[in-house]
Structure formats: C-alpha cells, structure tokens
Amino acid sequence: MNPAPIAVAVVGAAGRLGQFACRVFEGDPRWRLVARYERGERWPDELRASGAQIAFEATRAGLGFEHGRQILAAGVRPLIATSGVSVDEVGELDRLARERQLGGLVVPNFSVGAWLLLRAAELAAAHFEQVELLEAHHPRKADAPSGTALECARRIARARAESGAAPFGAQPSAAARGDVRDGIAIHALRLPGVYARQEAHFASAGELFVLRHEMNGPEAFGPGIVLAALHCARCSGVGLGLDGVFAARA
Ligand SMILES: NC(=O)c1ccc[n+]([C@@H]2O[C@H](COP(=O)([O-])OP(=O)(O)OC[C@H]3O[C@@H](n4cnc5c(N)ncnc54)[C@H](OP(=O)(O)O)[C@@H]3O)[C@@H](O)[C@H]2O)c1
The missing domain is CATH 3.30.360.10 (Dihydrodipicolinate Reductase; domain 2)
Structure with missing residues (x-):
C-alpha cells in the first residue's frame, strides 16, 4: 500500500516559483496540496488549521527568515526557497525547530x-x-x-x-x-x-x-523540490541546501 500523501501548503503561490511548485505537488500522488497563500492573506494565522505538514515558502528576498519563524510557530515544517536567508538565520531556525521537535530546510537553489x-x-x-x-x-x-x-x-x-x-x-x-x-x-x-x-x-x-x-526555465527545479520536500518531511532541525538531502540518500 502506498504511504499517505504528505500535506503541503505553498506560501507565495501566485509567484513564478510558487506557481511552479504548486504544479509539481499537484502532479505527484506523494503530495496533497492543501493551501495556496498569496500576499495580503492572513496565512500565518490559517496555516496551523490547514493541516499542512510542510509549507513551501517562495516570496520576496529578505522575508524567508521571518516566514520560517512563523511557519515553525504554526507547528509546520518550513521549506524555504526565498533568497537571502543568512547562515546565522538558518542556525536560529534550526534551534527553533529542534525546540518544537520539527525539521525544515532552507534551499537557495533547488537545481x-x-x-x-x-x-x-x-x-x-x-x-x-x-x-x-x-x-x-x-x-x-x-x-x-x-x-x-x-x-x-x-x-x-x-x-x-x-x-x-x-x-x-x-x-x-x-x-x-x-x-x-x-x-x-x-x-x-x-x-x-x-x-x-x-x-x-x-x-x-x-x-x-x-x-x-x-x-x-523552472522545470530544472522540479527534481530538487521533490527530493528536498521528502527530506523536509522527516528530518530533525533545519539544514541549508541540498547537501543533507543527498547525504541522507547515500
Ligand atoms: N530556491 C530556489 O531554487 C529559487 C528559485 C527561484 C527563485 N527563488 C527565490 O524565490 C523567491 C520568489 O521568486 P519568484 O521568482 O517566484 O518571485 P515572484 O514571482 O515575485 O513571486 C513572489 C510572490 O510572493 C508574493 N509575496 C510577497 N510577499 C508575500 C508575503 N508576505 N506573503 C505571501 N506572499 C507574498 C508576491 O506577491 P506580490 O506580487 O503581490 O508582491 C508574489 O506573488 C525569490 O526570493 C527568488 O529569489 C528561489
């Protein structure tokens, strides 16, 4: 029997990368796309009730860290695509995730x-x-x-x-x-x-x-998005980049 699909929300769903990620998750039976959030919506308040296990975040450069904190506060695993999250900020997200016994990933490039x-x-x-x-x-x-x-x-x-x-x-x-x-x-x-x-x-x-x-084109991000999201669904703490994804599969 196939495992239950993993519930995922996309934050920044109207953007170029967000739209592409929605297509990736919709077209694959391993995922269930439960919410698409755009700017102006009160997504941090709604995320917990959405049932999402992972939130794929692709918004505006500089917002990734704060959004990661908000996603973790909702008890959801962040998969941050947005540019500009520093190494120190990844460390802080890692600490917050471990406090909540969650995991997540910051991936500046999914290719x-x-x-x-x-x-x-x-x-x-x-x-x-x-x-x-x-x-x-x-x-x-x-x-x-x-x-x-x-x-x-x-x-x-x-x-x-x-x-x-x-x-x-x-x-x-x-x-x-x-x-x-x-x-x-x-x-x-x-x-x-x-x-x-x-x-x-x-x-x-x-x-x-x-x-x-x-x-x-964005198609090159597809395989990396899937591998990173599968890793994100089970990892402990928040890592940076695809290294941990491939190390776990070696
Ligand atoms: N990791 C990777 O492989 C990868 C690949 C491509 C891009 N990126 C990065 O991902 C980010 C998005 O890129 P993109 O090309 O998709 O940009 P984009 O087309 O401008 O899309 C960003 C979307 O996020 C929305 N947004 C802005 N603030 C928001 C908020 N607070 N809450 C919810 N949604 C919000 C924007 O709405 P408005 O239009 O109303 O502002 C827009 O719809 C950028 O930082 C980019 O550098 C990463």
Whole structure:
C-alpha cells in the first residue's frame, strides 16, 4: 500500500516559483496540496488549521527568515526557497525547530545541476591561484549577487581554508571588477533572455578552469523540490541546501 500523501501548503503561490511548485505537488500522488497563500492573506494565522505538514515558502528576498519563524510557530515544517536567508538565520531556525521537535530546510537553489557546480567548486578551491564568479539572471530578479553566487563564494573560501592553501590573491577595488564576498569577486548581470546562469572561473598561470551551469526555465527545479520536500518531511532541525538531502540518500 502506498504511504499517505504528505500535506503541503505553498506560501507565495501566485509567484513564478510558487506557481511552479504548486504544479509539481499537484502532479505527484506523494503530495496533497492543501493551501495556496498569496500576499495580503492572513496565512500565518490559517496555516496551523490547514493541516499542512510542510509549507513551501517562495516570496520576496529578505522575508524567508521571518516566514520560517512563523511557519515553525504554526507547528509546520518550513521549506524555504526565498533568497537571502543568512547562515546565522538558518542556525536560529534550526534551534527553533529542534525546540518544537520539527525539521525544515532552507534551499537557495533547488537545481541539482547548480548543487553539483557548488560541489565541483569546492573540489577546485585548493588547486588554483585565483577565482572569480559570474552570475546572470532575468531582470526581474530583485537581489544581487544571487544567493547561489554567495553560497558558491562561501563554500570556495571554506574549502580553500580547510585545504591549507594560501588565500586567493588581491581582489579588485573598482566596482566594475565585481563585488567582493568571502574574498572572492562576484559579477552579476541582469539581462532579458537569460533565466539563470552560474559560472566559477578558476585560474592559474597558463590555465583557466571554468564551471558553468545554465538553466532555461523552472522545470530544472522540479527534481530538487521533490527530493528536498521528502527530506523536509522527516528530518530533525533545519539544514541549508541540498547537501543533507543527498547525504541522507547515500
Ligand atoms: N530556491 C530556489 O531554487 C529559487 C528559485 C527561484 C527563485 N527563488 C527565490 O524565490 C523567491 C520568489 O521568486 P519568484 O521568482 O517566484 O518571485 P515572484 O514571482 O515575485 O513571486 C513572489 C510572490 O510572493 C508574493 N509575496 C510577497 N510577499 C508575500 C508575503 N508576505 N506573503 C505571501 N506572499 C507574498 C508576491 O506577491 P506580490 O506580487 O503581490 O508582491 C508574489 O506573488 C525569490 O526570493 C527568488 O529569489 C528561489
């Protein structure tokens, strides 16, 4: 007998990602979409009574942490897609979830290909003299640099430090040469005709090693949304990214 479907609510259901997530959950018998919330609705008050076990949150950059707190306060597991939740904020959500014996996940990018780029960048971090990141998105994207680019810089810097290699060389001071995060320059483009692109350019004398991931539409988020939501339904505490999802499946 198939297990009972997992009840899920979508917060930000009228947005681009929210609409796509609703289609993913509606089209799969493992899920029961019990509520769709848009802006202006009193969703934090209604969520508890909705019967949702998971709330998929995709609203406006910067709101993810507060919404995560509200979802946990309603006794529901948050799956936060919204950009801009800091590592410290994930730690606070983790503490709140454990207090309530709940779990959840903050996933800045659901694309499995983008996750593989992050892992490959960690591997490359120790082996080159320099690195710069480039991300490109559609002009409607509000935040820059993207959450994925910031996460990529954080992971490269951490892997570099752990390897014992010397820090990367001097970073640019002119704005046109990128915004420096975790000691790594990030260049952000906002262009029509682009959906989402992430590149990591590693270089040493005589060689250039480029990692590039390109998405042309939200379909690429589908498999990662399903894997993350399945993980979210049973995990303890709140994790960041897809690492814990794949570690649990290994
Ligand atoms: N994790 C990932 O893989 C991934 C992928 C794509 C996007 N994102 C992130 O997900 C977020 C949403 O992206 P999007 O492209 O779907 O943006 P979007 O099309 O602008 O959709 C956001 C939706 O959330 C609504 N909203 C705003 N504040 C709200 C609130 N307090 N309560 C409920 N709904 C609220 C907005 O309503 P109004 O239009 O009325 O303001 C809009 O319908 C962004 O932060 C984006 O960077 C993450």
